Amino acid sequence: MKITQIFYKNTLRNFCYLINFNDGALYCIDPFRSTEVQEHLNNKKLTAIINTHDHCDHFSGNADLYEHFHCLVIAHPKADIPHKSVNIGHREVIHSDGHWSLIALYTPGHTMSHICLLLLKEEIPYALFTGDCFFNAGVGNCHNGGNPEVLFQTIVESFENLPDELLIYPGHEYLKRNLEFTKYYEPENSDAELFLQKVKELNLDEVFFINTMKTERLINTFLRLDSPSLKKTIQASEATTKEVFLKLRELRNKW
Numbered sequence: 188m189k190i191t192q193i194f195y196k197n198t199l200r201n202f203c204y205l206i207n208f209n210d211g212a213l214y215c216i217d218p219f220r221s222t223e224v225q226e227h228l229n230n231k232k233l234t235a236i237i238n239t240h241d242h243c244d245h246f247s248g249n250a251d252l253y254e255h256f257h258c259l260v261i262a263h264p265k266a267d268i269p270h271k272s273v274n275i276g277h278r279e280v281i282h283s284d285g286h287w288s289l290i291a292l293y294t295p296g297h298t299m300s301h302i303c304l305l306l307l308k309e310e311i312p313y314a315l316f317t318g319d320c321f322f323n324a325g326v327g328n329c330h331n332g333g334n335p336e337v338l339f340q341t342i343v344e345s346f347e348n349l350p351d352e353l354l355i356y357p358g359h360e361y362l363k364r365n366l367e368f369t370k371y372y373e374p375e376n377s378d379a380e381l382f383l384q385k386v387k388e389l390n391l392d393e394v395f396f397i398n399t400m401k402t403e404r405l406i407n408t409f410l411r412l413d414s415p416s417l418k419k420t421i422q423a424s425e426a427t428t429k430e431v432f433l434k435l436r437e438l439r440n441k442w
């Protein structure tokens with residue numbers, strides 16, 4: 188099994204992913220544009236496109252790839268996606284090669300048709316492709332068809348129980364900006380501070396981090412809703428975790 192990460196230098200800084208299973212099956216998650224996908228495929232045949240949700244920067248490569256491969260196009264039943272041929276629901280299996288399998292997790296909030304893709308090795312969670320639900324050191328916005336209360340529920344129910352070792356593959360590269368946000372609202376978070384110092388010295392158009400959930404639990408303030416430092420900064424010492432999350436999401440909208 189091989190995962191290929193493709194970064195687009197567009198203003199939204201999209202990531203697309205290829206998963207090549209041991210049996211030869213090849214899946215493409217969220218193609219922003221087909222050119223780079225085709226270069227990486229190197230004449231191999233694409234089995235299917237999977238779109239995490241129906242925002243156009245996550246499916247604008249669909250048409251060209253579909254025209255070339257006539258492949259399956261997989262997304263949530265509510266997602267309005269060009270050439271969609273397969274509807275996939277919560278915990279349904281997309282592919283298995285006997286060792287590695289890929290399943291969908293229904294993760295509404297950024298949009299109501301959002302799915303994340305969980306890759307398992309021998310039934311044990313190995314990697315999560317998070318689309319716009321969850322980013323390195325942040326979570327998605329809810330501007331276009333989303334709902335922050337639903338996103339909070341998704342983060343609590345779908346992310347809090349994930350294993351520390353799980354690798355996170357987000358739909359966008361927003362690491363530095365998100366770390367700055369964490370650092371501002373959690374000034375005593377030394378892990379975020381150290382990570383930010385490291386990131387500042389790098390060209391984030393060229394160097395990408397594949398964080399584990401363990402790292403995210405240290406640097407992602409949306410997973411740290413009980414942090415005294417955070418509660419103090421936003422003056423919410425008596426607030427519930429949901430209230431803290433909603434306040435943070437609002438603050439991040441203006442950041």
Ligand SMILES: [Fe+2]
Nearest residue numbers: 240242297319
């Ligand atoms: Fe989106």
